Amino acid sequence: MDKKFKTTVIGISVVGILSLIALFIVTIYWFNYASIIEVMSRLG
Amino acid sequence: MKTKHKVLTIVGLISFFIIFDLSFFFSFTYIVLPNKSEAMRAKSIEIGEYLPFEEETKIIKKKDSLEFEGEKPVIDCATALYPVASAFAYSLYEPSDIHFEDNNFAEDSKLQLNNTSGAYKRIVDGTSDIGLLAKPSDKQKEYAASKGVEFVLTPIGYESFVFLLSKKNPVDSLTIDEVKGIYSGKYSNWKELGGKNKQIIPIQRAENSGSQTAFLSFMNGEDTIRRPLNIFGSAIGYSFRYYVDNVVQNSDVKMVSLNGVYPSKENVQNKTYPIVSNFYAVTSSKNTNPNVQKVLDWIKGETAQQIIDETGYVRL
Structure with missing residues (x-):
């Protein structure tokens, strides 16, 4: 495996994992601000 | 290689990372879609905080008495009407009439909390006598008709x-036409209504x-849209x-004025807010328990009306 290809694969993996972490943070943020949904969901 | x-x-x-990341995101956000999560439904109201005979209860306590002969309704x-129902139970019933177990009312309790759809079903089936509810939906009326029952709605x-x-x-204020426009798909961005450049998620x-039936009544037969939730x-x-x-008192949410009128209690009382409607004590046309009419008459009387008012609703 040549060095350039190896670097590309590692780069994509790092970006992929960082995106996952970013989405996780955004999801938590979204949960915090989902109160309008919570209000509606809480009404029986 | x-x-x-x-390549x-x-x-x-x-592709793997795109699919994996998006699956993660949607699987997490999907669980808070309305009515999809049991956990979200379970905490609809802190039942224990409004129990009729608890010392620390949040209900309005006004003791009254009615002569019951036979089964109490x-x-x-x-x-949304549980605090009123619980206050009524406190007024009319004895502690021995209310049975609360495992964060819910026992089957033999004279006070029940089964939400709008559950309460309407139980009224038809004869397991509940009086339901404090908003108007029934077409499906609820159809279910009643299929069992030969009609709902009797007493405004309270x-x-x-x-x-x-x-x-x-x-955005703090919308017109009725704008709200209808949002839900019919005419408006899709808050920018069109004086807000930020953000997609509208209706x-x-x-x-x-109860609120969905009221919403469909508000839309008056117009087609409505549902747009997927998204963070943007x-x-x-x-x-x-x-x-x-x-009940909820969620500080992240605000009520909007409609046609320039804020939905304060005063504006509901003087009926300047455009969408004011009754809520009802609902009974079955087939119910033969004579105590039901006694309770209905009591609800229209002064003590019950004071309870409604002091709880935060608008009395007759």
Whole structure:
């Protein structure tokens, strides 16, 4: 495996994992601000 | 490694991460979609905080008495009307009439909380006698008709139907036409209504819930849209004023003025707010328990009306 290809694969993996972490943070943020949904969901 | 294999490996890796990341995101956000999460439904109201005979209860306590001969009526209710139902139970019943176990009322309890759809079903089935509820949906009426039952609706107070936005949304007032336009798909961005450049996410509730029936009545037969939830949009939802203001008290949500009128209790009382309607004590046309009419008459009387008023609803 040549060095350039190896670097590309590692780069994509790092970006992929960082995106996952970013989405996780955004999801938590979204949960915090989902109160309008919570209000509606809480009404029986 | 051949160039073709390298390209395939890179494309495969990118595709894997895109699919994996998006699956993660949607699987997490999906669980808070309205009525999809048991956990969200379970905490609809802190039942224990409004129990009739607890010392620390939040209900309005006004003791009264009625002479009952035979079975006392079972009072059921929508979540939003539970504080009123519980206060009625405190007024008319004895502690031994109310049985609360495992965070819910026991089957033999004279006070029940089965939410709008559950309460309507139990009234038809004869397991609950009086339901404190908003108007029934067409499906609920159809279910009653299929069992040869008609609902008898006794108005007992007033409530307003309100639309909700995030506090972060700069829009504070909408017209009825604008709200209808949002829910029919005419408006899709808050920018069109004086807000930020954000997609409008119109949220609806499940069929047969009290607020969904009120919403469909508000839309008056117009087709409505549902748009997937996403973090880049800003939502609009709906509920009843009392529930938003007194039960949930969520500081991240605000009620919007309709046609320039804010849904305050005063504006519901003087009926300047445009969507004010009755809520009812609902009974079955087939119910033969004579105590039911006694309780209905009592609810229209001064003590019960004071309870309705002091709880935060608008009395007759």
